[in-house]
Amino acid sequence: MRLKAIAAAVLVAGLGVVGVAIAAEEGTHDARSALMKKVGGAAGAMVAIAKGEKPYDAELVKASLTTISETAKVFPDQFKPGTETGDKAASPKIWEDPADFKARAAKLSADASQVLAQLPADPAAVGAAMKTLGANCGGCHEKFRIKTD
């Protein structure tokens, strides 16, 4: 009985470790990077449609815009005070001017929601939407992201 309990405890602890390893700890480069990759993937899907590389798919456009809107909303949570060090790609300006940083993320989220409300109905409209959304990416990276390689 006791052996079983120990085995179970070890197993649970092991699962816990695996869990932590999968979901990177908040406020780290990996966690931030994973969120940005979600946005990048969604943007990529929309650009592929805009360019005619993939057929227009309303559901995919909807899902991509939802991903961008929701991810941008939670992204600033990864930059709480106390997480300034350890991520070489995050500029200190994020913590020097958190209001601007949050406002930019909020704007991307709002822009994506707005596009979502009037879903682009063809590849050209998807392309136009990506132009609007893409300007947010570049603007924020210009000020707050540091190139490390």
Added chain:
Amino acid sequence: MVRRFVRFLLCLVGVFVIGGAGFYFITAPNALPESHWANLGEPDLKNGEMVFWTGGCVSCHAAPGSEGDAKLTLSGGLALKSPFGIFHVPNISPDEKAGIGTWTLAEFGNAMKRGVAKNGEHLYPSFPYNSYARMSDKDVNDLFGFLKTLPKSGNVSAPHELPFPYNMRLALGGWKFLYFNSEPRVVLAAKVDDKVKRGQYLVEGAGHCGECHTPRDQFGGFEADGWLAGAPNPEGQGRIPDITPGSKTVGSWSQEDIANYLETGFTPDFDTAGGSMAEVQRNLAHLPKPELEAIAAYLKAVPNR
């Protein structure tokens, strides 16, 4: 810093021991004669605008923080921090007093291609004439014509803040003697595509890509064999990436990926340009696609680093 300073001093002393007069003779500002610039005719303003965006003049010469059309007023004022001190970017708007409104084409051309100021003194290579020296006279003439169409600004830029010995312009003759030339940066294969050659012209000349992407030695000259191999970010943290085919990132992009990036700002995995490259990309996006394809073709043709 101290060691660099001492070495620089020693170097300077050495040069003067060899012969101050000789030094001046060899390193005096070397402007092209007036006649060189005399017969270029009416500038092609459309081409001048394209040269303007290739060079990205606005990135340094527009008022810091300006947006949209305000960027076209080249009032100067940006403070460029460097290991040698702070350079304050001058006003190059057509204003007669504060800008370059009274400059002749010969004066402008010699600043661009020889690093010689209107009054005949050496310019600091923070103004990338060591790249612009590769530009054609026609492009310089067209660019000058285009700049004259832009709005005037009365802003008077601050003087550079450089400690001794970097504040001695005469010593820049020594810098030029060591580093300044208008030769190709890389020797391309003999039978190379015209597109690659065009790309070489854009990247090595007006585009001045190497000014950030190439590592520098202690006196600010390009390291031999380091062309476009990436360098520390002069503005602070991080790195300016290697953009040769040997690069971990850009090296894996196709030619089309590179052209696409320059046009849209998106990398193949839908990251975007960041830092000072964000504005460089916005400038380059004004160019016709074939020009961006030429840049991409050249970047695929340069040696691995």
